[in-house]
Amino acid sequence: xxxxxxxxxxxxxxxxxxxxxxxEDTPLSERGIRQGMACAEGLKDIHIDRAISSPxxxxxxxxxxxxxxxxxxxxxxxxxxxxxxxxxxxxxxxEIEARYPESFYLWHTHPERVQMPEGxxxxxxxxRVRAAFDEYAEKYDGETVLVAAHDAVNKVIICDLFGxxxxxxxxxxxxxxxxxxxxxxxxxxxxxxxNSTPHLGYLISGxxxxxx
Numbered sequence: 001x002x003x004x005x006x007x008x009x010x011x012x013x014x015x016x017x018x019x020x021x022x023x024e025d026t027p028l029s030e031r032g033i034r035q036g037m038a039c040a041e042g043l044k045d046i047h048i049d050r051a052i053s054s055p056x057x058x059x060x061x062x063x064x065x066x067x068x069x070x071x072x073x074x075x076x077x078x079x080x081x082x083x084x085x086x087x088x089x090x091x092x093x094x095e096i097e098a099r100y101p102e103s104f105y106l107w108h109t110h111p112e113r114v115q116m117p118e119g120x121x122x123x124x125x126x127x128r129v130r131a132a133f134d135e136y137a138e139k140y141d142g143e144t145v146l147v148a149a150h151d152a153v154n155k156v157i158i159c160d161l162f163g164x165x166x167x168x169x170x171x172x173x174x175x176x177x178x179x180x181x182x183x184x185x186x187x188x189x190x191x192x193x194x195n196s197t198p199h200l201g202y203l204i205s206g207x208x209x210x211x212x
């Protein structure tokens with residue numbers, strides 16, 4: 001069996017501003033750093049054999065905080081990179097809606113039909129991320145693997161692995177620094193935990209009180 005602990009990166013300033021990030025390499029905000037620390041703390045007593053991350057710094061740094069508690073070096077996998085939003089990257093959601101009203105509406109109703117202008121579609125993301133997960137399932141039998149990625153990446157792979165179809169994209173929630181647990185055994189994927197965030201509540205509260 002392979003166990004994958006799939007996490008989303010901590011908050012960035014673009015998350016709070018409502019800007020589309022995509023493959024722009026935006027750093028963690030101060031709160032995002034605290035979220036990453038809380039996620040690491042929440043995973044410190046869980047056995048982890050290896051850590052793999054999207055190369056974008058917001059995911060890599062979130063992963064690194066957890067990996068360090070296990071003496072692990074983070075491997076980078078380009079296939080885990082967030083969806084390319086193309087011309088939408090760096091723009092506020094309301095601006096995108098004004099400039100691309102039809103595509104924006106479709107993105108929130110039938111996301112599987114949208115090709116981002118000069119970017120990717122969800123099927124592009126599905127293909128590369130599924131290839132990564134199939135490889136992990138084959139190579140890391142008997143291991144627990146920490147994987148750090150992004151909102152769209154996590155939603156797409158959860159939809160795909162469990163036969164939901166990427167049209168159900170918006171029915172999956174992925175909060176910043178959330179934890180998902182997936183298992184692969186004898187050709188079958190199991191979803192054990194999704195969008196778990198209890199580690200963020202009391203830990204972030206305590207860190208903020210200490211001025212961390």
